[in-house]
Amino acid sequence: MATITPPNPHLAELKTDHFYHIGFNTGQDLKKMFGDVRFVLFGGTNTRMKKVAQAVADAFFPLPLGHELTPIGTTDRYHMYKVGQVIAVSHQMGMPSFSILLHEMTKLLAAAQAKDVIYMRIGTSGGVGLPGGSIVVTDLPVNGYLEPYYELVSLGKLHKRPAELDKEVRETILSLKGDLNVVAGHTMSVDCFFEGQGRLDGAICDYSEKDKFDFLKRAAEAGVRNIEMESVMFGAFCKVRIKGLHCCGVEVHSYFA
Amino acid sequence: MATITPPNPHLAELKTDHFYHIGFNTGQDLKKMFGDVRFVLFGGTNTRMKKVAQAVADAFFPLPLGHELTPIGTTDRYHMYKVGQVIAVSHQMGMPSFSILLHEMTKLLAAAQAKDVIYMRIGTSGGVGLPGGSIVVTDLPVNGYLEPYYELVSLGKLHKRPAELDKEVRETILSLKGDLNVVAGHTMSVDCFFEGQGRLDGAICDYSEKDKFDFLKRAAEAGVRNIEMESVMFGAFCKVRIKGLHCCGVEVHSYFA
Numbered sequence: 001m002a003t004i005t006p007p008n009p010h011l012a013e014l015k016t017d018h019f020y021h022i023g024f025n026t027g028q029d030l031k032k033m034f035g036d037v038r039f040v041l042f043g044g045t046n047t048r049m050k051k052v053a054q055a056v057a058d059a060f061f062p063l064p065l066g067h068e069l070t071p072i073g074t075t076d077r078y079h080m081y082k083v084g085q086v087i088a089v090s091h092q093m094g095m096p097s098f099s100i101l102l103h104e105m106t107k108l109l110a111a112a113q114a115k116d117v118i119y120m121r122i123g124t125s126g127g128v129g130l131p132g133g134s135i136v137v138t139d140l141p142v143n144g145y146l147e148p149y150y151e152l153v154s155l156g157k158l159h160k161r162p163a164e165l166d167k168e169v170r171e172t173i174l175s176l177k178g179d180l181n182v183v184a185g186h187t188m189s190v191d192c193f194f195e196g197q198g199r200l201d202g203a204i205c206d207y208s209e210k211d212k213f214d215f216l217k218r219a220a221e222a223g224v225r226n227i228e229m230e231s232v233m234f235g236a237f238c239k240v241r242i243k244g245l246h247c248c249g250v251e252v253h254s255y256f257a
Numbered sequence: 258m259a260t261i262t263p264p265n266p267h268l269a270e271l272k273t274d275h276f277y278h279i280g281f282n283t284g285q286d287l288k289k290m291f292g293d294v295r296f297v298l299f300g301g302t303n304t305r306m307k308k309v310a311q312a313v314a315d316a317f318f319p320l321p322l323g324h325e326l327t328p329i330g331t332t333d334r335y336h337m338y339k340v341g342q343v344i345a346v347s348h349q350m351g352m353p354s355f356s357i358l359l360h361e362m363t364k365l366l367a368a369a370q371a372k373d374v375i376y377m378r379i380g381t382s383g384g385v386g387l388p389g390g391s392i393v394v395t396d397l398p399v400n401g402y403l404e405p406y407y408e409l410v411s412l413g414k415l416h417k418r419p420a421e422l423d424k425e426v427r428e429t430i431l432s433l434k435g436d437l438n439v440v441a442g443h444t445m446s447v448d449c450f451f452e453g454q455g456r457l458d459g460a461i462c463d464y465s466e467k468d469k470f471d472f473l474k475r476a477a478e479a480g481v482r483n484i485e486m487e488s489v490m491f492g493a494f495c496k497v498r499i500k501g502l503h504c505c506g507v508e509v510h511s512y513f514a
Contacts, residue, residue: 007461008461008462096450153453155471191410191448204264205267
């Protein structure tokens with residue numbers, strides 16, 4: 001089994017690494033707390049991820065009488081729950097917020113010597129040509145140009161990082177779909193809920209309904225089945241191929257919880 | 258006095274406009290609830306914005322004995338407080354999250370017929386060549402290329418929107434600085450806390466310490482005094498010049514609350 005190994009040689013030089021936004025640091029006994037983690041479930045809101053953690057507990061790790069789940073670490077930004085080998089944590093909205101969590105969670109699990117961890121985003125999204133309540137298992141995340149790249153500006157330069165999610169995890173999820181309406185498809189990620197997703201009801205809108213539907217038709221023809229605000233960054237983080245890490249995106253569309 | 262008028266002709270066609278992420282809609286008596294609002298203070302975390310609301314209450318609108326502040330609307334994402342004519346609300350982290358709030362808040366205040374409202378972001382940031390605890394009043398927000406543009410991808414195309422903040426509000430704030438270390442300066446906004454801000458302690462880092470300091474030197478020479486993750490989108494939203502709206506960015510750096 002492979003331990004998570006973040007590709008950053010500078011980390012070895014840190015005396016203590018503070019994972020500020022989640023409220024842990026390498027001065028703690030992270031191996032004891034998190035060494036057993038095998039799954040991290042990410043999703044937008046605090047309340048939804050508590051429900052997810054509770055569902056995992058009910059199914060696999062029933063709580064003793066008189067116990068209840070409580071968030072761990074700092075709750076100023078994300079809310080994180082741990083149930084058995086599973087972490088469920090909210091990432092709030094958008095790639096920048098989720099990106100901070102991915103960096104800190106990955107360093108936390110590396111310091112904890114966790115092995116072969118599966119990251120899964122369980123998100124909400126808007127569907128493209130699918131009935132409400134469908135579930136999209138992302139086969140390829142694309143950006144607002146319909147290209148499978150995450151654009152990151154670092155030290156004044158643009159980096160176009162290819163995005164990809166783990167095929168084996170995806171095929172396992174798809175094989176378990178049962179009676180649910182589950183499809184594989186491309187997921188488009190954008191940085192603006194209103195203008196980025198072609199909505200007509202933002203505070204600012206300078207395009208027509210026809211412009212909107214022309215673009216959505218083009219997106220559908222390119223294989224896009226849903227639109228949200230995180231997957232292409234998630235796919236790029238995973239595509240860096242961090243040893244010991246496997247990632248998958250699952251999106252429930254037209255359903256807000 | 259000018260009522261807020263969002264530049265979107267489609268809004269007039271909506272029977273009810275649902276401000277989903279903040280938990281209000283135009284079926285409510287918004288004029289009664291929000292018609293008096295003159296200031297909206299935006300900041301990152303829920304706890305910090307409750308402290309801000311409490312400070313506004315203590316200074317200007319003392320609470321009667323036995324009363325306490327409680328968030329209004331939905332608390333799944335942002336936490337919003339109202340004290341007299343002031344709203345204090347958290348926007349979480351990053352431009353995409355703050356952008357959703359700006360769109361919905363602006364439509365809410367337009368529906369409430371609020372007049373001449375000042376939006377102010379009171380954020381935390383990392384300083385560039387300034388002592389910790391300094392306060393930067395943003396004179397120009399710039400992106401990761403050090404250019405005053407917010408890049409928005411909409412309907413498959415890139416839009417470079419110029420960013421600008423209200424000069425009159427900025428000069429008023431600067432004139433009130435008293436004994437605090439307050440400077441006017443450019444604020445750089447990026448989408449990644451670690452690689453975007455040139456940090457050496459992310460899970461992924463493929464540049465050297467020298468690369469980092471070369472870039473920070475270049476940024477400082479271009480007038481950048483601090484780095485964060487929201488201002489350039491905020492400046493672009495304001496630069497659209499929505500009638501009845503005035504915006505300003507104030508950043509406290511090297512201080513995390």
